[in-house]
């Protein structure tokens with residue numbers, strides 16, 4: 229069940245698009261500062277459809293700021309895909325509504341708070357999960 233109204237989804241969609249624009253600007257700026265104009269150009273060319281491709285091109289750029297931005301851009305790309313599929317605001321693990329409050333704090337959230345906490349607790353090396 230999705231407890232968000234179409235208007236609320238539109239609002240989140242606008243906020244996500246704006247956040248994405250800022251992040252892409254930020255990535256470009258950091259790359260230019262780092263003298264990696266070649267990568268900056270690739271981010272520009274990749275545009276809307278190529279965020280994932282841009283993200284993989286940027287994988288070997290080690291600046292912490294970029295790593296964080298690219299991680300958030302991935303979340304944003306996934307959120308946009310869920311909006312397009314009519315599944316925005318629904319937890320990808322348990323299928324319940326994520327809730328307006330959590331989305332307001334983090335519009336590209338993909339899990340409800342319970343599933344997110346469970347995931348963080350169980351994110352252990354694989355050798356510990358075989359019991």
Ligand SMILES: [Zn+2]
Nearest residue numbers: 319322340343
């Ligand atoms: Zn959940």
